[in-house]
Each structure stands twice: as structure tokens, then as C-alpha cells.
Amino acid sequence: MKSFNRKYSSLLLLIITSALIFTSFSCAKEKNEEAVTSSDTLTSHKMIIKVNSQTFTATLLDNKTTQAFKQLLPMTIHMTELNGNEKYFDLSQSLPTEASNPGNIKNGDIMLYGSKSLVLFYKTFQTSYDYTKVGTVNNVEDYAAALSTGNVTVALEMD
Numbered sequence: 001m002k003s004f005n006r007k008y009s010s011l012l013l014l015i016i017t018s019a020l021i022f023t024s025f026s027c028a029k030e031k032n033e034e035a036v037t038s039s040d041t042l043t044s045h046k047m048i049i050k051v052n053s054q055t056f057t058a059t060l061l062d063n064k065t066t067q068a069f070k071q072l073l074p075m076t077i078h079m080t081e082l083n084g085n086e087k088y089f090d091l092s093q094s095l096p097t098e099a100s101n102p103g104n105i106k107n108g109d110i111m112l113y114g115s116k117s118l119v120l121f122y123k124t125f126q127t128s129y130d131y132t133k134v135g136t137v138n139n140v141e142d143y144a145a146a147l148s149t150g151n152v153t154v155a156l157e158m159d
Contacts, residue, residue, distance in 0.1 A: 046159035047073070047135065049120070051146040057159065058110055060135035064096040065112055069134055074157035077118075081150050085123035089154075091116045099130040107144060108137035120154070122147040 045060040060066045072091065079087035085105075094115035105111075109121040111131035119131070122144040137143055146152075 045135070048155075048157050048159050049137065050155040050157075051152055054142060054146045056137050056139055056143055056146075058108075058135045058137045060110075061133060063098065063132075065098065065132045066134055068095040069112075069118075070158060074155070076153060076155045079120065079152050079154050081152075084148070085121060085125055087120045087122070087147055087152060087154070088113070089118045091118055095132075097132040099132045101128065101130050102133065103127070105131075106136075108140040110134040110136065120147060 045062060045066070047058045047060055049056040049058055060070070072093075077089045079089045082088055095112060097112060097115050099112075099114075102109075102111075103126065104124065105121045105127050106124050107122055109119075111119045111121065111133055113119050113129065113131055118134070120137075
């Protein structure tokens with residue numbers, strides 16, 4: 001009987017050890033796959049903004065608004081000055097929204113006002129309006145100077 005218990009205990013220990021090794025390998029593989037997916041997602045959401053002779057890059061968020069917006073690119077648009085802090089353009093179609101009040105708008109924020117107005121902000125200020133965030137300009141140095149000269153023509157394309 002002791003021999004049977006010892007064999008049973010050894011077999012049970014072997015099964016538990018195998019299960020732990022398999023689980024560890026499986027978790028490590030999933031983490032590695034997630035890391036690859038995350039970096040691919042970030043890379044695929046880069047946008048180029050050209051204003052006159054200057055080029056800026058932006059990182060777009062991963063949401064339904066941005067997914068629909070990317071389908072409209074590339075585009076060259078004539079943006080209208082508003083309030084000395086933003087440029088806006090009314091898109092040809094409505095996009096899905098998840099509007100909320102950000103409290104503060106930052107230089108470089110790319111937002112959607114309502115479901116059709118694309119807004120590029122080039123100054124930081126407080127707001128009481130609701131927007132859906134699309135993305136953020138990565139290199140804001142000289143961004144305000146490029147956009148603050150009245151109405152401008154802007155080219156937008158995915159990187």
C-alpha cells in the first residue's frame with residue numbers, strides 16, 4: 001500500500017509541475033504577443049500634419065472616432081481661424097463621437113466638436129465645451145506660430 005501511495009504522490013507531483021510549467025510558458029507567450037500588438041497599434045496611428053512648409057507629427061487615439069477619421073485621409077483642407085487659439089474645418093460627413101468636457105485644452109490637441117468639426121488647437125486654455133479627442137501633436141514647438149496666421153491650408157495624412 002505504501003508503494004501505491006508513493007507512486008500516486010509522485011504522479012500527482014509530476015502533473016502539478018507540468019501544469020505550472022505549461023501555464024508559465026503560456027502567460028509569457030501572451031505577454032510577448034501583447035507587447036508586439038501594442039507597438040504595432042501605436043505605429044499605425046501616426047498622422048502627418050503639413051502647414052505651409054512645416055511638418056508636424058501627431059499620435060491618434062484608438063477609438064471609433066479616429067477609426068472613422070482615418071478613412072477620410074489623406075485630405076487637404078482650408079481651416080478657419082477661431083478665437084485666436086484654434087483652427088476648424090467642417091468635415092463632409094459625421095463621425096462617431098464620445099464627447100466630454102476636457103476642462104483644459106492643450107496646445108497640440110486634435111479634437112472633434114460635435115460630429116463634424118475637426119479642430120486643431122494651438123494654445124492652452126480652459127474650456128466649458130464638450131469635445132471628442134482624436135489625438136495630440138507630438139512636436140508642438142513652432143506649432144502655434146505655424147497655425148496662428150489666420151486661415152490656413154493644412155494637409156493631413158497617415159504616416
